[in-house]
Amino acid sequence: PGGPGIGVSYSADGGQNWSSSQLALPIGSTGLPLIDNFDPTITADDSGNVFVAHIATDGNWAVGPESSLVVNRSSDGGVTWTGPLIVDLELPPVSNPDPAYRFNDRCQIWVDRNSSSPHYNNIYIAWIKDRGWNSPQPWSDIYISISNDGGANFSAASQINNMNNDMGNMPVPTVAANGDLYVLWMNYNVITGGNGTIFFNRSTDGGINWGTDTAINTIPLPPLWLYGGSDVLAKGASVIRAHPTNPNELYVVYASDPDGAGPDEADIFFTRTVNAGVSWSNAIRINDDSTSNDQVLPWMDITPNGIINIVWYDRRNDGSDLTWDVYGATSIDGGLTFVNNFMVNALSFPTPQPKNGLWFGEYLALSSDNNKGYVAFTSSLIDIQGDVFFSSFNNPILGIEDRIKRDVVLHPNPTTGILNIESETTITQI
Secondary structure, three states, rough: OOOOOOEEOOOOOOOOOEEEEEEEOOOOOOOOEEOEEEEEEEEEOOOOOEEEEEEEEEOOOOOOOOOOEEEEEEOOOOOOOOEEEEEEEEEEOOOEEEEEEEEEEEEEEEOOOOOOOOOOOOOOEEEEEEEEOOOOOOOOOEEEEEEOOOOOOOOEEEEEOOOOOEEEEEEEEEEOOOOEEEEEEEOOOOOOOOEEEEEEEEEOOOOOOOOOOEEEEEEOOOEEEHHHEEEEEEEOOOOEEEOOOOOEEEEEEEEEEOOOOOOOEEEEEEEEEEOOOOOOOOOEEEEOOOOOOOEEEEEEEEOOOOOOOEEEOOOOOOOOOOOOOEEEEOOOOOOOOOOOEEEEOOOOOOOOOOOOOOEEEOOOOOEEOEEEEEEEEOOOOOOOOEEEEEEEEOOOOOHHHHHHHHHHHOOOOOOOOOOOOOOOOOOOOO
């Protein structure tokens, strides 16, 4: 609270050089700036607009803050910004405790960039509203807001989940090739940790109506604080992404404690569906190290030609399980196999130590085109409190054999999962 708010860095040369701008502080219900700004999330539409959403509060944590979900827009690549536009505002609690109090938190923004979708260029923001001030349970619900006019206006918040005692956290949206909107979240006690259940829900009409909360898997979560409770807070998201052309194929990545106890506190796991979430594959471990060191906070993106990119924080290179690197893995066959892990950063770094405790933040950022994956991450290499770093990596080059293999593997019958080869192709080597 009282800091400069949300910063945005932008590059016009593929990440070689960067400039920075600062987003304006939102104005609260009292007419004063909301001084506590966090949870930034960024996306772009096919018209060249960039959108940053985040949470802002008045910083009054002693008696309960008011909280806003806000959106900023840039039409010149991040140089200048309009906004902030307040999408949702929750006022402070009126008593202590206040069971009716709501708190906006943990937002993620996404744009439907499928040109054949009936909801093309729709902007979706998913976030949680925590329930109650000083309530005995950390209940929360998943909400959505929609813009179909380029971010000029957003719909009123509407609830996605239909469980009464939901403890949903970190909702992540994605859009399938046919425009179906999915939101994934982890249902768990954010105070005690333990097991968590990964849920998703789907809307087939651009976020207006929703189905039933569907569980994918219940997993043992990494400890809330790693290294026996003495190190970094690592409450990360489960992340969902969709295949660029097959609307029935979706991918999920998450961190889990592989044995529920013991020295290995966290690994990265992946699962997929080929029938729009009716069933999911057995989870496979993505990190290929032979250590019992930690891997946490994964993020995922899919290239336009179907390559799956996953990155995460990783401690495999330190025998003491203390310093960090960023690692990645890619798949060209829809997540059936992943190539050997690779290191994204150049130099290992200790856990960042901001003023209020050991903390990365709760996200990595990853975006991909057909050629590269682009990663933003927190490192304490220069400043022990942490800075934002950028790196990129080359995607595998898809030859004709890879494209044929991918097309056959990635397009099974959506109901049975059986591979249906509808036509033969003759390939002549030149």
